[in-house]
Amino acid sequence: MSNRTEFLDSIRHRTQAGRYKPTKAPDSAWTRTPERPFATPPIEDPTARFLEELEALGGHGKRVEDMDEAREHILALAKEREAKLLVRWDVDELEELSADEPLSEAGTEVAIWRDLEDFRDVAAKADIGLSTAEWAIAETGSLVLEGGVGKGRTVTLLPPTYIAVVPVDRLLRTTTEAFGKYGGGNLPANLCFHTGPSRSGDIEMSLAIGVHGPGDVHVLLVG
Amino acid sequence: MKAALFIPCYVDAMYPEVGVGVVRTLRNLGVDIVYPEGQTCCGQPAFNSGFFEESRSVAKHFMDVFEKEREKEGFDYIVCPSGSCATMASHYYPFIFKDLPDERERSEELGHKVREFSDFLVNVLGVGDVGAKMSGKAVFHTGCHQRRELGILNEPRELLESVGGLELLEWENEELCCGFGGTFSVKMPEVSTAMADEKIDALEKSGADTLVSCDSSCLMHLAGRMKRRQTGTRVMHLAEVLDPGNPVNGKVG
């Protein structure tokens, strides 16, 4: 592509000729106050920290014993939200949850993220989106969502209520650790660090929840 | 201890009592003072306006004068009652002489000797209490150069807190610039004045009767606006507060 060669040549010419050396680079000593510690204290109890961070963002987190308890929780939530349609990822964890049948018996139809004619019909109509997460981050209350076959992006995005069921052993302590999981840049087509309910402060800095994404976010840590 | 005085041009011409305060305070602490009479200005007005060439001439003059004095008198430090001018001489000379190796070396050498007044008292002399007394409630305004380039934040407060009879108050948004900014105050007067007004509003809210700073330029700006607004707050440079010969000093009512 000639456009590319020409473009890069003009930049190469500038990066190589007469490089400017700044008079001073930022120096951490400059902004550091002596009494400040050098690093964040390690997170002692990741589960507690995760739940605390999520709550602070307006999300809801709960540690549950096993998949049975998680299922009960989801059933209760679906009932409370009077959900007609729930859309879920097509993954092993959610098969293990075996919530599909009890949900439809209770009046919530379940759509599984496979063989859909147009995903919009399902994702945009669903009252609840249900997924698992590759990782969760204690430091920030975030979920690490990988896109892929059976793992729709819009499942976690279009329905007003979003529930994630995450095995507790996937809980990482820090954001840095989470980035480390993808070191070398071997990434799926989509990866998302999802941190709490959708929000906006655009109107007079007053918090509006659930602007485009879900405002009602629940994370169940299992195990 | 021997110190050379660097009295900024506008202090020399408009606020000589600040220089006098420095002399009396330091002498009282046993510092031997010399004053190189050839000094003029640090060159900052030209520098801030982008006239680097002109500011380099003035900076060279400054270095000539103080280097000569040093050969003659052998002082240890250069003391300046202005955080802003001290910053020019210590931080920005190396900046404007970046491409002139000789001058850059000279400016760095000399720059290490330049100390703002409160910095000199507390960090060089180790004096946090000069024994001054004055009644009143004061707030302190840290000039931006002093705050962000020199990092001299606690020193003036320490000195003020130990002034007998003087109460040091906190005020809102202390870290905001007063809006002087050298030629900025004349080039963009409306914005500059609005900035001063925000400071003065905070000052009035604080309940202080005295405004103290280590920069007479900020004080000139705020006092000029206060006078126009008919705000009756007393305005003093730190050197005046500490000055053992100041008539208000010692009178604790």
Next chain:
Amino acid sequence: MTTNKPALKRDTVDHRKEGVESKVEGFNDRARKAVKDRELHDSVSLFVNKTLTGRQANLAALPEAPELREKAYHIKQKTMANLDTYLDQMADAVESRGGNVHFASTGEDVVRYIGELAKRRGSKVLAKSKSMATEEIELNRHLEEDYADLALDIVETDLGEWIAQLAGDHPSHIVGPILHMNKKRIADVLSETAGEELPPDVKALAGFARQRLREKFLSADIGISGANFGVAESGTICMVTNEGNGRLVTSVPPVHVVVMGIEKLVPKFEDLSVFTQLLARNGTGQKLTVYTNFITGPRGEGELDGAEEFHLILMDNGRSKLLGTEFEEALYCIRCGSCLNVCPVYRQTGGHAYGSTYSGPIGAVITPLLKGDKEAKDLPHASSLCAACTETCPVGIPLHELLLKLRNRQVDEGLAGKAQEMVFKGFEKTMTSPKLLNISTKAGRVAQKPMTKNGSLRPMPGPLSGWTDTRDLPPLAEKSFREMWREGI
């Protein structure tokens, strides 16, 4: 049902049609008006004070912030020094994942590429996620004008950007585009769109926006976004949004076009650990933005959503000429907006006074650099040089020093004006001669006598009137310090 069309108090001028270009010269004129606008002042204070409080709290909880800052600076420095290599790597990576890459030297290139794409695909609805790069080139206006025959429906989907678009207004802050509007004004704007009166209530207004924009997302043919970062090693685009519109724009429409400035690159994915944290904590006072989204090429085999077609436009538009110069550091900016929030000038004037896409200290630096000194003569002077910007910048850009260098460049280019040149020649002469200074001081003392009243100088003519119109000026002292010294202290 009868629709109650509300009476609109706002001016109906569509400022977007006027464009932002070449209006940059009059900062001072605009600022003069802006400082008198109390409503604006209150809106700006509300935003910056709240943001700063959040920022402070979050940075206090991150003791290693200064180290992160140093790290960020060095990553950017390394990136710029080898930008050609990283761009090449990025392009290869995107192509290997099935994406298209286009190199755009100018804004026009970007407009043409997207316009032709829309034409080829017969697209109608273009949903956009907040992007400063597309604001910079005024993509919407140019697409609407240059491709009028396509009758494109271009919709901003960030709540603030959408409201600004409906109001015919330019964003006034990198992060808070409509911080200059109060709730009532916003209710007026949205009521007109709704065709019924909406209450000035945040929940109701946001709810209306959700419903209306949802339709747009679902019917959009092309999603257009910017990029907060691009990862060279993997060809990944990182976009952060709090509302989720960024994730929607890139997940729902069949085509996703990214317009990314070439300076947004980082070499490695793990570098983003530093940048995403700095951006969130400094920009909005969060630990992490709600949706920190990473997109690598089009959707994979067997995936049901995500764009089928992925286009990355790498835009120069004046950036590369800063590489290797003393202004290169301006390219390190991650657009967090914190220099605006701490700037005492921005605090008084708001963003529109800058007359540029980028306002505040970074705007005052980057606008003349991208558009030329003549286009933005006032901007490098729109600062008291207090250095709060430099202190706060999460990637360590010495903003106030860049402003000084820009002022110097104006002088070198002869843009400072004859009057100023004379003043500083005189200054140089006087201040290199103690004798001359002495004479001037004495002359001044004589001259000021008839002009002094109540301890202040009377209002002065000429440039000094800038001072004396609003502030008193003390006269020269009867005796200078130097005279007192000679007499003995």
